[in-house]
Amino acid sequence: MVKQSLPVVQTAGLxxxxxxxxxxxxxxxxxxxxxxxxxxxxxxxxxPNGSGKTTTIKMLLGLLYPSRGRISLFGKAPTDVVVKARxxxxxxxxxxxxxxxxxxxxxxxxxLFRLPKALRxxxxxxLLDMVxxxxxxxxxxGEYSKGMARRIGLAQALINDPEFLILDExxxxxxxxxxxxxxxxxxxxxxxxxxxxxxxxxxxDVEDVCDRVTIxxxxxxxxxxxxxxxxxKRDVTQITTPALSEETVEQVRGLIQKLEKKDILDVTHPHQxxxxxxxxxxxxxxxxxxxTSGARAGGALPEFLKVPTAETTADxxxxxxxxxxxxxxxxxxTPAALPEPAVEPSREVLDDLLxxxxxxxxxTAEEPAAPKAATEPPRASRARPAADSxxxxxxxxxxxxxxxxxxx
Amino acid sequence: xxxWAVARQMIAEGIRMKIAxxxxxxxxxxxxxxxxxxxxxxxxxxxxxSFMAYGFSATAVLLSMLTIFMSRxxxxxxxxxxxxLVMTKPVSRWQFVVGKWLGITCLNAVFLVSAGLTIYGMIHxxxxxxxxxxxxxxxxxxxxxxxxxxxxxxxxxxxVLPDFSKTAEREFDRNVEEGAYAGIPDFNVExxxxxxxxxxxxxxxxxxxxxSRVFRFENVLCERSREVFIHLRYKAxxxxxxxxxxxxxxxxxxxxxxxxxxxxxxxxHRVDRFHSIRFPSDAVAADHTLRVEFVNxxxxxxxxxxxxxxxxxxxxxxxxxxDVGSFEGNAVRLMVLMMCKLMFLAAVAVLMTTVFxxxxxxxxxxxxxxxxxxxxxxxEAVDFMGVxxxxxxxxxxxxxxxxxxxxxxxxxxxxxxxxxxxxxxxxVNGRNVGLVWVLQGVGELVLLKTVIVLxxxxxxxxxxxxxxxxx
Numbered sequence: 001m002v003k004q005s006l007p008v009v010q011t012a013g014l015x016x017x018x019x020x021x022x023x024x025x026x027x028x029x030x031x032x033x034x035x036x037x038x039x040x041x042x043x044x045x046x047x048p049n050g051s052g053k054t055t056t057i058k059m060l061l062g063l064l065y066p067s068r069g070r071i072s073l074f075g076k077a078p079t080d081v082v083v084k085a086r087x088x089x090x091x092x093x094x095x096x097x098x099x100x101x102x103x104x105x106x107x108x109x110x111x112l113f114r115l116p117k118a119l120r121x122x123x124x125x126x127l128l129d130m131v132x133x134x135x136x137x138x139x140x141x142g143e144y145s146k147g148m149a150r151r152i153g154l155a156q157a158l159i160n161d162p163e164f165l166i167l168d169e170x171x172x173x174x175x176x177x178x179x180x181x182x183x184x185x186x187x188x189x190x191x192x193x194x195x196x197x198x199x200x201x202x203x204x205d206v207e208d209v210c211d212r213v214t215i216x217x218x219x220x221x222x223x224x225x226x227x228x229x230x231x232x233k234r235d236v237t238q239i240t241t242p243a244l245s246e247e248t249v250e251q252v253r254g255l256i257q258k259l260e261k262k263d264i265l266d267v268t269h270p271h272q273x274x275x276x277x278x279x280x281x282x283x284x285x286x287x288x289x290x291x292t293s294g295a296r297a298g299g300a301l302p303e304f305l306k307v308p309t310a311e312t313t314a315d316x317x318x319x320x321x322x323x324x325x326x327x328x329x330x331x332x333x334t335p336a337a338l339p340e341p342a343v344e345p346s347r348e349v350l351d352d353l354l355x356x357x358x359x360x361x362x363x364t365a366e367e368p369a370a371p372k373a374a375t376e377p378p379r380a381s382r383a384r385p386a387a388d389s390x391x392x393x394x395x396x397x398x399x400x401x402x403x404x405x406x407x408x
Numbered sequence: 409x410x411x412w413a414v415a416r417q418m419i420a421e422g423i424r425m426k427i428a429x430x431x432x433x434x435x436x437x438x439x440x441x442x443x444x445x446x447x448x449x450x451x452x453x454x455x456x457x458s459f460m461a462y463g464f465s466a467t468a469v470l471l472s473m474l475t476i477f478m479s480r481x482x483x484x485x486x487x488x489x490x491x492x493l494v495m496t497k498p499v500s501r502w503q504f505v506v507g508k509w510l511g512i513t514c515l516n517a518v519f520l521v522s523a524g525l526t527i528y529g530m531i532h533x534x535x536x537x538x539x540x541x542x543x544x545x546x547x548x549x550x551x552x553x554x555x556x557x558x559x560x561x562x563x564x565x566x567x568v569l570p571d572f573s574k575t576a577e578r579e580f581d582r583n584v585e586e587g588a589y590a591g592i593p594d595f596n597v598e599x600x601x602x603x604x605x606x607x608x609x610x611x612x613x614x615x616x617x618x619x620s621r622v623f624r625f626e627n628v629l630c631e632r633s634r635e636v637f638i639h640l641r642y643k644a645x646x647x648x649x650x651x652x653x654x655x656x657x658x659x660x661x662x663x664x665x666x667x668x669x670x671x672x673x674x675x676x677h678r679v680d681r682f683h684s685i686r687f688p689s690d691a692v693a694a695d696h697t698l699r700v701e702f703v704n705x706x707x708x709x710x711x712x713x714x715x716x717x718x719x720x721x722x723x724x725x726x727x728x729x730x731d732v733g734s735f736e737g738n739a740v741r742l743m744v745l746m747m748c749k750l751m752f753l754a755a756v757a758v759l760m761t762t763v764f765x766x767x768x769x770x771x772x773x774x775x776x777x778x779x780x781x782x783x784x785x786x787x788e789a790v791d792f793m794g795v796x797x798x799x800x801x802x803x804x805x806x807x808x809x810x811x812x813x814x815x816x817x818x819x820x821x822x823x824x825x826x827x828x829x830x831x832x833x834x835x836v837n838g839r840n841v842g843l844v845w846v847l848q849g850v851g852e853l854v855l856l857k858t859v860i861v862l863x864x865x866x867x868x869x870x871x872x873x874x875x876x877x878x879x
């Protein structure tokens with residue numbers, strides 16, 4: 001029996017109508033939105049421009065008041081300062097003070113969280129290191145590029161080690177390195193049990209990091225569910241192997257025709273993703289110590305962000321117990337599960353993290369209506385599964401068995 | 409702590425964005441430049457008085473402008489949306505509003521103290537440098553006058569007027585017996601009695617040649633000693649004066665009938681100017697009353713008696729002055745009063761920016777500043793418009809006029825009278841800026857009206873959706 005945790009975010013019939021000067025309805029930005037984001041979940045809010053994503057976030061943060069409906073964060077009103085102390089927010093643009101330097105900015109926001117001076121300084125230093133701006137800590141933010149300001153925006157969102165992180169278009173304005181770092185960071189924080197709401201219209205970002213998504217259009221929820229469920233092509237199987245000779249391919253083709261009575265749809269050499277190629281070039285430049293006045297490769301996730309939340313620790317036990325009860329099942333290989341080449345710049349800490357067992361809860365176990373037969377893999381393994389060479393072996397073995405039977 | 413964090417942020421913004429520094433430079437330039445352009449009445453006291461009057465007044469005006477400009481910070485945060493980051497931190501709306509107000513107030517306090525210290529330093533500069541061409545005796549005399557009459561905190565007592573109602577009643581009864589009022593339509597008895605009282609008071613204030621007038625003062629709570637001196641200040645407002653424009657007369661201090669010594673001080677005072685006469689304080693009786701007599705007779709042998717008619721006008725009331733504190737303490741109390749006004753104005757500026765965009769808000773704040781500064785004048789204008797008469801709907805102009813009058817009458821409940829709390833003239837004249845006055849200012853301007861205005865600002869800001877930018 002899985003214990004149902006209190007949702008971090010819950011909305012019921014949420015509506016927002018903007019009015020003109022004469023209080024006449026002008027735009028109905030959000031209509032009857034029902035959301036429930038569970039602890040430890042990375043939740044994606046998807047939609048085109050003007051679909052109501054940012055309006056929804058502003059209502060969740062108490063910056064706008066709903067026209068109708070209810071919102072609760074950690075079971076309380078969004079304007080409650082106790083709730084705000086548990087939240088980190090990165091807005092869609094970096095609304096920072098141009099006259100402050102980076103360290104002062106983080107110090108100011110740290111003060112608003114009532115953090116002691118020593119802790120503020122420590123966290124500011126670590127976060128600046130993490131976002132790769134430690135060497136620019138004394139420059140006024142007015143002199144920062146958009147991407148650099150974005151990194152400071154991210155750092156301020158993490159100054160309080162939030163339990164719930166709201167990221168509105170987090171990769172906007174960032175170079176591919178920064179965008180990749182943000183995605184890695186989201187994954188790491190998700191692994192450490194943070195609840196994350198990610199709003200974006202960059203579909204790849206959401207697909208890479210989110211557990212569940214809701215797609216908004218015209219202020220209304222059009223689709224919602226587990227991202228693996230939504231994107232999985234049940235009628236296609238993809239197998240990735242090291243490069244095969246034409247002869248082997250022909251053998252496999254014949255084998256599949258024989259066993260499944262189906263043709264292979266496509267046999268290609270997969271392309272390296274441009275993002276990965278770009279990151280490799282930059283990493284080489286950084287290794288050669290080429291000077292730059294901009295952001296450098298980010299440092300490690302600060303220690304204070306690595307500590308799992310209390311809720312997550314409780315969920316770990318449940319996850320382990322549930323995992324022991326669950327039968328082993330075959331894992332369908334989807335395009336999203338392809339292993340990625342190791343091209344990340346200076347990610348020693350990330351590597352350490354990935355080598356340690358995840359403390360995340362298995363969210364699918366908490367989804368009462370989720371079909372278990374489909375057997376979605378845990379997110380960490382979905383992100384980077386090892387190539388399953390055993391599948392090919394078993395196919396060959398079955399073919400050999402079939403041939404033997406046929407020859408008898 | 410969040411309040412102080414917001415306040416610190418506000419101060420940093422003021423300094424980094426150079427708004428505050430520009431005003432600080434302006435204040436410094438005005439204060440340091442004034443001694444070289446203001447001379448007063450050519451005496452040392454006059455030069456210092458003029459400098460202090462202009463210096464403190466300019467500081468008050470510039471800091472008021474700074475207060476209104478600094479409120480731009482809140483407006484900017486709304487327009488540039490930094491408020492999104494602040495309001496998603498554990499900061500209440502009231503803490504944010506109060507923090508902004510506190511930031512402006514802290515800046516004002518620092519600048520006001522800086523200006524006060526600069527003025528104090530420049531006073532000593534003027535004291536040293538003034539009249540460098542004059543003889544040492546003259547300079548010494550001028551410095552003594554400055555120390556005794558300007559750089560002091562003296563309490564001023566006004567004369568206790570005799571009761572003119574009895575004489576007015578007697579004249580009224582006589583007029584009635586003589587039938588002077590017979591046949592006058594809508595005759596108002598009280599108005600006539602008031603007119604008669606005024607007439608007798610006006611007569612009392614005029615002292616013809618070869619006559620005298622006795623002035624009585626009560627509650628003269630100074631030390632009574634032959635060694636301690638107190639002052640009488642009056643204006644030689646003379647009609648029909650001598651060609652050399654000098655009033656020759658005598659003042660008599662003390663009341664032998666009340667067991668005090670009597671001091672006779674003959675005077676040769678230039679007409680149409682204020683003069684101060686120094687006399688021993690043992691002229692004050694044990695019951696803290698003081699009898700002073702003006703004798704309009706030339707006491708100097710060999711000098712011609714002229715037909716001077718002395719007029720002790722109400723606007724230039726005779727006063728007795730005695731020391732109650734130091735100039736430095738007086739200046740501090742003046743700055744507390746100035747600070748109270750700035751605190752109220754800061755609250756108004758914050759209130760305006762919580763509701764309006766900066767151009768509209770600054771206009772609103774400036775309007776309140778002007779109304780507060782000219783409130784007594786406006787109230788006189790309201791009286792002139794005749795609030796309460798029943799002719800409000802007789803014409804459009806009457807309606808509009810009375811509507812404005814009613815609005816101003818209501819506004820006075822919230823907008824204080826800055827003129828009432830203007831202590832610059834008091835300080836400049838060496839008068840005591842009374843502690844009760846200062847406490848009254850703190851009570852009305854800060855504890856009552858600033859709290860009301862800030863409370864309103866918090867209420868409105870609490871209801872406001874900060875993600876909706878107003879224009």
